[in-house]
Amino acid sequence: MKSKTKKHSERKKMSHTWKHDRAAENIDKRIKDVESVKIVDYVRDTDLESIPTAKAYKVDGVHLYADILNLEDMLHCTDFEGETCHKRTLRFLNQHFRAVDRILNKTDAKRVDFHNQRLHALISKPYNTQTGAEAARVNRAVAIAQLVIDVLKQTGDSDEHIPDAKVRVGIDSGRALAVNNGRNGYREPLFLGEPANQAAKIANGGASGIFLTNAARKAIGLDSLEQPAKTALTREEIEACQDKAALDVTAQTIVSEWEKDMENNPIGAFQFSRHTPPFRTMDIPSLTPANSRRQEAISIYADIDGFTNYVNRHIDDRPEDVVKALHVIRAELERVLTSDFDGRRIRFIGDCIHGLLCEGTAQTTDIEETIRSGTLCAGALRSSFDLALEKLGDNGVDTEGLGLAIGFEYGFMAVSRLGIKGGRVRCAVSRGVLASEREQMGCTGVQTAIGQAAYDNAPDEIKKLFGSNRKKSDLDYDAANAGQAEQTQKAESRQGGGLLRSAAPAAAAGGFSFPAKAAGPSKKPASFA
Known part of the structure; x- marks a missing residue:
């Protein structure tokens, strides 16, 4: 029987990519869900x-x-x-x-x-x-x-x-x-x-x-x-x-x-254990104070910018457009996070989605690969958002004025549920969660921001991609993937790689652009010791 780590490694080769046709098919299905509102x-x-x-x-x-x-x-x-x-x-x-x-x-x-x-x-x-x-x-x-x-x-x-x-x-x-x-x-x-x-x-x-x-x-x-x-x-x-x-x-x-x-009904002591990646398999409904999760990961917020004004324009005129746009966009954002990048939606907060993702093993988070995943996921969210707007428009739904503001941060994340049995609510909280939300709130509808801790721990190609102000406009999947692949290829060229090494970035350009190195946890220390 294959180990869980090997199974995840094989799944990662097939996932951690964004495909236009796959996204388009899902968006079409979600549009059919709300044909008649x-x-x-x-x-x-x-x-x-x-x-x-x-x-x-x-x-x-x-x-x-x-x-x-x-x-x-x-x-x-x-x-x-x-x-x-x-x-x-x-x-x-x-x-x-x-x-x-x-x-x-x-x-x-x-x-x-x-x-x-x-x-x-x-x-x-x-x-x-x-x-x-x-x-x-x-x-x-x-x-x-x-x-x-x-x-x-x-x-x-x-x-x-x-x-x-x-x-x-x-x-x-x-x-x-x-x-x-x-x-x-x-x-x-x-x-x-x-x-x-x-x-x-x-x-x-x-x-x-x-x-x-x-x-x-x-x-x-x-x-x-x-x-x-x-x-x-x-x-x-x-x-x-x-x-x-x-x-x-x-x-x-x-x-x-x-x-x-x-x-x-005492709360009891909070006890933490790590979840074996991917986070997609985390069973949040089963969490209790004594069965909570805590480990280094990426927290990501993606908020539909301009949505309140959009609702105000349509609530009396074309409220059906509001329902259609929200359903299609949020369903697709969740699919990208969970299906394409093996992340976990924590919750929808109004017109915003909050999620977590992590790369590594049950014992260790692979810091650089987690931040790479977060960057590519952010790019994929924007690509799917843009495609959703296009397809909604083709179906007669007005989406004028809508954008997507994205922020993500790296750090220790604590996940649990609050309340008593039968009425518990899910909760993910940490300094990194609050920081990722602040990064998103500081963005316009075309911007993506990387938090300071994620930036400090990121490989050089991601630092260059975002620049010293840690913000990037119009960062879709192709831009995120190309930026990582380009910098990885340059770094490997400086190391004097042969034909096999130089071929790796070209192959990665069509998928998840990891550098050509053995799999395993990064030894680079986190800023959250």
Whole structure:
């Protein structure tokens, strides 16, 4: 029987490449999935967990984003990014997630997503059929936000070196499209449009407190501001919202129930083991605190740039185009990550995909090959994105203004699930995860950025490809592959390679361009020791 390492090596010869025809075939299939899209108004308590692929709801609601501001501090609670800081960070997120989830359940709010430090929730009741519905929703959102802040001031654990959470909340109100988020048994609603996006933006960064967009402020009779992200609600304004919302639960009740829940269902110690590459085979649904993963890998974010404006243009005119574009693009990006490059999707975050990939063995990550894989995968994502836009256009779908911003970084990655059995959410967190997201957020729709650690550990051909500013425009698969192959060939020529050596780069130009050397873990030390 062939060893797992040999099987992966043989698979890698067939994968780790991007093929136009293969991508085109898959995109055509995904376009057929959404040939006929149905758009309906959300007017009652409809199940949004299992929205069909070719259906979307127009939802009038209030979107709440709660951002835990001290996650970065937790990841730097030790100078060295070892197991200790990852265990503390996961426990920090787990404790606070369980408290916030209890709040949402008690207040009839919908948890949309919990991605590391960010919670996204929807308040859809009362529906628009009732007088003053929007104002009632905003008042309720503010009351829930203050409840979150008050509870998370009490859910730390000094014995476990877990601090209370510092929270900033952003709230916006308006109409969004609810579609299916996820694939293959991991499905949840995703809300597309201005209110979800603006709530996330106003919650991002800065001081703690509750911040409302002008649309939300207007709904409850507050004056508009030139810079609403810089002015938190006053104590008096919050109390007025709380009085009108009249929540039937208090912070002390939530904390008492949370403490009892933690006693009856303790988190347990986080224990890490390595996953034998490829990451594609990682069984995330089976992970628990005692069965978590941790090793050096690439974290990659690919975000559809311009998508919020795109949704705003089409939500009333051609909302079907939004559903078609999102489904086709995200399905193809996931296929490239998982099928072409043996990576693992962690989750879809709105119109963004987050994934991990790793090359090496169960014992050792091959640093240079992992970064090469990440570079080629980034190029392939852009090639597939461009092809998807072309084919969507051929099928009458408007995609004007859409781009793809990509960022990736290398480092230790911790992967687990938070919560209790039956309600756990997946989580991948580390300094490298946060850095890869920052790199993506700093890109335009034509740029790809490589993180500092990945750049420092990359072979010379990749450093030259990205340049000293660590960004590259229009880096598709052909450009990424050609750049690596060219530099490898030059390096081998300087070494005086014979006919066999000089032939290797030419063969690699059609596939994955590894230098001609024996397979095995790189001995080059990582910057994350």
